[in-house]
Amino acid sequence: MYVAGRVKTINEKIYYNVDKLHQAISINQQISFKYFEYIVDKKKRYRNDGSKYTASPYAKEVFSMFGGEVASLRVLFDNSLLGVVIDRFGKKHYNSKIR
Numbered sequence: 323m324y325v326a327g328r329v330k331t332i333n334e335k336i337y338y339n340v341d342k343l344h345q346a347i348s349i350n351q352q353i354s355f356k357y358f359e360y361i362v363d364k365k366k367r368y369r370n371d372g373s374k375y376t377a378s379p380y381a382k383e384v385f386s387m388f389g390g391e392v393a394s395l396r397v398l399f400d401n402s403l404l405g406v407v408i409d410r411f412g413k414k415h416y417n418s419k420i421r
């Protein structure tokens with residue numbers, strides 16, 4: 323997979339994993355994976371108690387798939403999804419409100 327204009331990642335394996343995901347989506351095949359995040363001491367902390375997640379790839383459920391007018395919206399989500407939201411929409415489009 324070639325990604326133009328991106329800063330080179332430290333972990334090149336990410337590109338192979340993304341390619342595997344695209345392959346699974348194209349043949350509608352289930353995937354399994356372990357999900358982790360780095361903690362302050364730069365160690366991995368696995369989610370789901372270290373157990374694998376199993377998911378069915380979805381190719382048709384994405385933002386921007388339909389034509390039409392651009393619209394603004396406000397979305398409420400759990401704090402645990404913050405990384406996903408910033409990855410998808412960027413910091414520029416994120417405003418925090420704590421209630």
